[in-house]
Amino acid sequence: MAVKEPDIHIAVELPSTPQQSLVTAIQQNADGQIGVIATAGIHILTPAVGIEYDLASAEPGIVPALQKASREPLKLFRAVADMLSGENMLWVNETLEPAAMALGSIQIRCKDFAWSPSGVSSAGTCLLAILTTNLEVFIYAPGKNYMTGEWTRTASLTPALLASTSAVTATGSLENAPMRRVLQAQTTALSWSGPVRAPTVPSSRDLSLLALGNRAGSVSLWRHGSADVWRRHASVVVGEEWVTQVSWAGWLQIDAQTVASSLACGLSDGSIRLVTVLQKISPGAVGEAQAFLTPTWGTSADSRSLTSLKWIDLQAYPRYVLAYSKPGVFGLISPVGSGLGWTGERRLLLSKQPIHACSSALGTPSDFHYFAVDDALLVTYSDGTVQVVHQLSTDPTLEMPGSPLKPLDITRAMRRVFLQIEGPDTTDVTVMQTVGCCFVSDAVALWSYHTVYPTFLDYHPELSQFTTLTMAALLDLNHDPALALQNIEQLCASDGTQALGLRPRVAQKLISIYLDLEANHGSDALRAGLSRIVEVSVPQWTDAARNRVIPGWRVPDTQENLREQLHVDLIDGADVTLLRCKLATLQLADKFGYSFPDRISLVQSLIIAHIFGVYLYAAADPRSLVTTQDIAFARRIVKISNYLPVSIETTKPLTVGLAKSLNVDLDVTVPAPDEEHKSSATLTSSFDVGDVCVVCKGFIPMTNLERASCEAGHVWERCSITTLPLATPNVRTCVGCSRKAHLPPSEIAEKHRVAHGWFADLVLESVRSCLYCGNHFVRIL
Numbered sequence: 001m002a003v004k005e006p007d008i009h010i011a012v013e014l015p016s017t018p019q020q021s022l023v024t025a026i027q028q029n030a031d032g033q034i035g036v037i038a039t040a041g042i043h044i045l046t047p048a049v050g051i052e053y054d055l056a057s058a059e060p061g062i063v064p065a066l067q068k069a070s071r072e073p074l075k076l077f078r079a080v081a082d083m084l085s086g087e088n089m090l091w092v093n094e095t096l097e098p099a100a101m102a103l104g105s106i107q108i109r110c111k112d113f114a115w116s117p118s119g120v121s122s123a124g125t126c127l128l129a130i131l132t133t134n135l136e137v138f139i140y141a142p143g144k145n146y147m148t149g150e151w152t153r154t155a156s157l158t159p160a161l162l163a164s165t166s167a168v169t170a171t172g173s174l175e176n177a178p179m180r181r182v183l184q185a186q187t188t189a190l191s192w193s194g195p196v197r198a199p200t201v202p203s204s205r206d207l208s209l210l211a212l213g214n215r216a217g218s219v220s221l222w223r224h225g226s227a228d229v230w231r232r233h234a235s236v237v238v239g240e241e242w243v244t245q246v247s248w249a250g251w252l253q254i255d256a257q258t259v260a261s262s263l264a265c266g267l268s269d270g271s272i273r274l275v276t277v278l279q280k281i282s283p284g285a286v287g288e289a290q291a292f293l294t295p296t297w298g299t300s301a302d303s304r305s306l307t308s309l310k311w312i313d314l315q316a317y318p319r320y321v322l323a324y325s326k327p328g329v330f331g332l333i334s335p336v337g338s339g340l341g342w343t344g345e346r347r348l349l350l351s352k353q354p355i356h357a358c359s360s361a362l363g364t365p366s367d368f369h370y371f372a373v374d375d376a377l378l379v380t381y382s383d384g385t386v387q388v389v390h391q392l393s394t395d396p397t398l399e400m401p402g403s404p405l406k407p408l409d410i411t412r413a414m415r416r417v418f419l420q421i422e423g424p425d426t427t428d429v430t431v432m433q434t435v436g437c438c439f440v441s442d443a444v445a446l447w448s449y450h451t452v453y454p455t456f457l458d459y460h461p462e463l464s465q466f467t468t469l470t471m472a473a474l475l476d477l478n479h480d481p482a483l484a485l486q487n488i489e490q491l492c493a494s495d496g497t498q499a500l501g502l503r504p505r506v507a508q509k510l511i512s513i514y515l516d517l518e519a520n521h522g523s524d525a526l527r528a529g530l531s532r533i534v535e536v537s538v539p540q541w542t543d544a545a546r547n548r549v550i551p552g553w554r555v556p557d558t559q560e561n562l563r564e565q566l567h568v569d570l571i572d573g574a575d576v577t578l579l580r581c582k583l584a585t586l587q588l589a590d591k592f593g594y595s596f597p598d599r600i601s602l603v604q605s606l607i608i609a610h611i612f613g614v615y616l617y618a619a620a621d622p623r624s625l626v627t628t629q630d631i632a633f634a635r636r637i638v639k640i641s642n643y644l645p646v647s648i649e650t651t652k653p654l655t656v657g658l659a660k661s662l663n664v665d666l667d668v669t670v671p672a673p674d675e676e677h678k679s680s681a682t683l684t685s686s687f688d689v690g691d692v693c694v695v696c697k698g699f700i701p702m703t704n705l706e707r708a709s710c711e712a713g714h715v716w717e718r719c720s721i722t723t724l725p726l727a728t729p730n731v732r733t734c735v736g737c738s739r740k741a742h743l744p745p746s747e748i749a750e751k752h753r754v755a756h757g758w759f760a761d762l763v764l765e766s767v768r769s770c771l772y773c774g775n776h777f778v779r780i781l
C-alpha cells in the first residue's frame with residue numbers, strides 16, 4: 001500500500017541547527033497552522049488553502065526542480081515566534097545551590113512547545129507556549145497578522161511559578177524550602193489540554209488548561225484569563241524526580257456538573273504516573289479544577305529514561321491508550337476503564353530495519369499516528385524508520401502478516417522522498433534524521449529532518465545547518481474517493497456537535513480535504529458523494545432560536561453577558577459553524593472541478609439569515625437593552641431582516657413585532673435596482689437606514705450588504721459585522737474571504753475612535769472572527 005514514486009507537495013528549508021527528535025516537534029493547531037520547532041523559536045507555516053487575502057506574500061512550498069507540471073504548487077505563509085528576543089531568567093539570582101542550575105542556560109534554545117485551542121488569544125486565534133532549555137515557559141501571541149507577522153512574547157510564567165508559597169515535597173516536609181521553590185519554578189515539560197466549554201453556561205470562555213511539569217516532581221495547571229492574566233488552578237506532587245514528560249488525554253463528561261481528564265506524567269527515573277483532573281462546568285462553579293494522583297496506578301522506576309509519552313486518541317469516544325518509548329522499547333498502557341479489549345502494560349521489543357548504514361533499534365520517536373480504519377499505530381523514528389503496531393485496541397502486536405501497512409515499505413517510501421529532495425549524491429551512509437512528523441491525513445505526512453553523516457569523522461560547522469520540512473504521500477490511499485468522502489463527512493455531519501468542545505471547525509481539516517480532492521480529480525463517485533454531504537436546505541430554526549426555546553436571555557442583562565451570548569450565537573452556533581464548513585468545502589471543491597454554484601450562494605444566504613437572526617433575538621429581548629440604548633441600529637437590523645434574500649421562519653414574527661414597537665414601516669419599499677451581478681448580499685428592496693456619504697454628505701441607500709454607493713457615485717465597502725459603510729482606515733480584513741470590518745473599539749486609540757452606537761460597538765467588540773467564513777482577521781494599521 002506504500003507509494004512507489006515520491007509525490008512531494010512541500011520541500012522547504014528552515015534555518016535551525018540540529019535538534020533532538022520529539023513527538024511534539026511538528027504540531028498542527030486548530031487554525032490549520034503548522035508549528036515546527038527550531039533552535040531559535042517556532043516556525044509557523046500556514047498553507048494557503050481556503051485563503052484569499054494577500055496571496056502574493058505566500059511562497060511556493062516547493063523548489064521548482066521538484067514541482068510537478070500537473071499541479072499548482074502549494075503555497076505557504078510564514079511567520080515566526082522568535083525565542084531569542086526578550087529577557088531570560090538568571091537562576092543564580094534565586095539560589096546558588098548546584099542542584100538548581102540549568103544546564104541549558106549557557107546557550108538558550110527551544111526545548112518544546114504547545115498550541116492552545118483556537119479562540120484563546122484576544123484576537124481569537126491560538127496561543128503558543130514555548131519551553132526553553134533555561135527551563136522557562138513563555139506565551140506567544142500573534143500581532144496584526146497571524147500568518148505572516150511576528151508572534152511576540154506576551155507573558156512569562158516563571159515569575160508566577162516562583163511566587164508560589166507552597167514548597168512541599170511528596171512526604172509533606174518543608175525541608176530546604178528556598179531551593180525547592182526554585183525547582184518548582186523550573187519547568188521541564190508542558191502540554192495544553194483540549195478545549196472545554198461548559199454547555200450549561202452561555203459562555204465563550206474556554207476552560208482548557210496548560211500543564212507544567214517541573215524539576216521538583218510536581219505538576220501545576222494554568223489557565224489564560226482575560227487581559228493576559230494567568231492563574232494557577234491546581235497543583236499536585238507526582239514524585240521526587242524531575243517530571244520529564246506530560247500528556248493530556250481528552251475530556252470526558254462524568255456528570256452534569258463535572259468533566260474529567262487524565263494527565264500522564266513521566267519522571268526522570270523512568271516511571272509513569274497518572275493524574276486525574278476534574279473541572280466543574282456548572283453555572284456557579286465554572287472552571288474550578290482539582291487534580292490528584294490516580295492512586296491505583298503507576299509503572300515502576302527502571303532508570304531508563306522516557307523519550308516520549310503521549311495519549312493516543314482512538315477516535316471512538318471515550319477510548320484512549322497511552323504510548324511511551326525508551327531506547328529499544330515501545331510501550332503501551334491501557335488503564336482499567338479505558339474501554340479497550342486489553343488492560344495493563346504491553347512492552348514491544350523493536351528490531352532494526354536495514355535501511356541505511358546506521359540503522360538501529362534505539363531511535364527516538366518523532367510521531368505517533370493512529371489509523372482508525374486499520375486499528376494500527378504508526379510510529380516514525382529519528383533514524384528515518386517506521387514501525388507499525390497492529391490491533392491497538394484489541395491485542396497490540398508488531399507482527400501482522402497480510403496487513404496492508406508494512407513498516408519496511410513505508411520506511412522506504414519516506415527514504416525515497418528524502419533521496420529525491422537531496423539529489424543523486426546521497427549514499428547509504430547519509431541518514432535522514434527525522435526531528436518531527438505529523439500526518440495531515442492517513443496518506444500524507446509532514447515531517448522535518450536533518451541530513452546527517454554519523455560515520456563521517458570530519459567536522460561539520462553547525463552554522464551551515466538547516467531543517468528540511470517536507471510533505472509527501474507515504475501511502476497510496478488518497479486516490480480513494482470513499483476515504484476522501486469520509487473525511488468531509490466527519491466535518492459536515494449534522495450530528496457532529498461535541499458536548500465539551502465545539503463543533504469541529506474547518507480550518508484544521510482544509511489541507512487534508514484539499515489533498516483528497518486534488519488526488520481525485522473528476523471522479524463521479526466523489527461528485528455524487530459531495531453532492532449528498534454538502535446538501536443544504538432552509539432550516540426552521542436559527543442558532544439563536546435554538547439557544548433559547550422561547551425568546552429571552554438565559555442570563556439577565558449586563559453588557560458582559562450580552563457580549564458572551566453574542567459570541568456563543570454568532571461564532572460558536574452549531575448550525576452556522578456547520579454552514580461555514582460546508583461553504584469552505586464547496587469553495588474548495590469548486591477549484592477542483594466539482595462545482596455547485598447555486599449551493600454556494602444558498603449557503604451564504606443562510607449564514608446571513610443566521611447572523612441577522614442573532615441580532616433580532618438580541619433586540620427582541622427587553623432585558624438586553626438594545627432597543628433603548630441603540631434604536632438606530634435596532635431599526636437597521638429590522639429593515640434588513642425584512643429584505644434578506646432568504647429568511648428563516650422563526651425570525652419572521654420577531655421582525656414584525658420589532659417593526660411595530662420601533663415604528664418601522666415595512667410596507668413602503670422601493671424595488672431593488674437591477675444589479676449586474678446579484679449575489680447573496682443583494683437585498684430584495686432598496687431602503688434608507690440613515691447611511692450618509694462622508695465625502696458628499698449624500699444619502700446612501702441600503703441595497704447590498706457588502707457595498708454602499710451614494711447618489712454622487714462614491715463607493716464604499718460595508719462592514720461585514722455591522723453593515724455600516726467603511727469610511728475609515730481602522731479596519732480588519734478576513735483572510736478567508738477578504739471581507740472587511742471595523743476594528744473593535746478597544747483596539748483603536750481613543751482620539752481616533754468613532755462611536756458606531758451602543759449595540760454596534762458591542763457586536764464589534766464580541767466578534768473576533770469572520771461571521772461569513774469563520775476565518776480570522778488581520779489588520780494593517
Ligand SMILES: [Zn+2]
Nearest residue numbers: 693696710714
Ligand atoms: Zn458621496
Ligand SMILES: [Zn+2]
Nearest residue numbers: 734737770773
Ligand atoms: Zn471571511
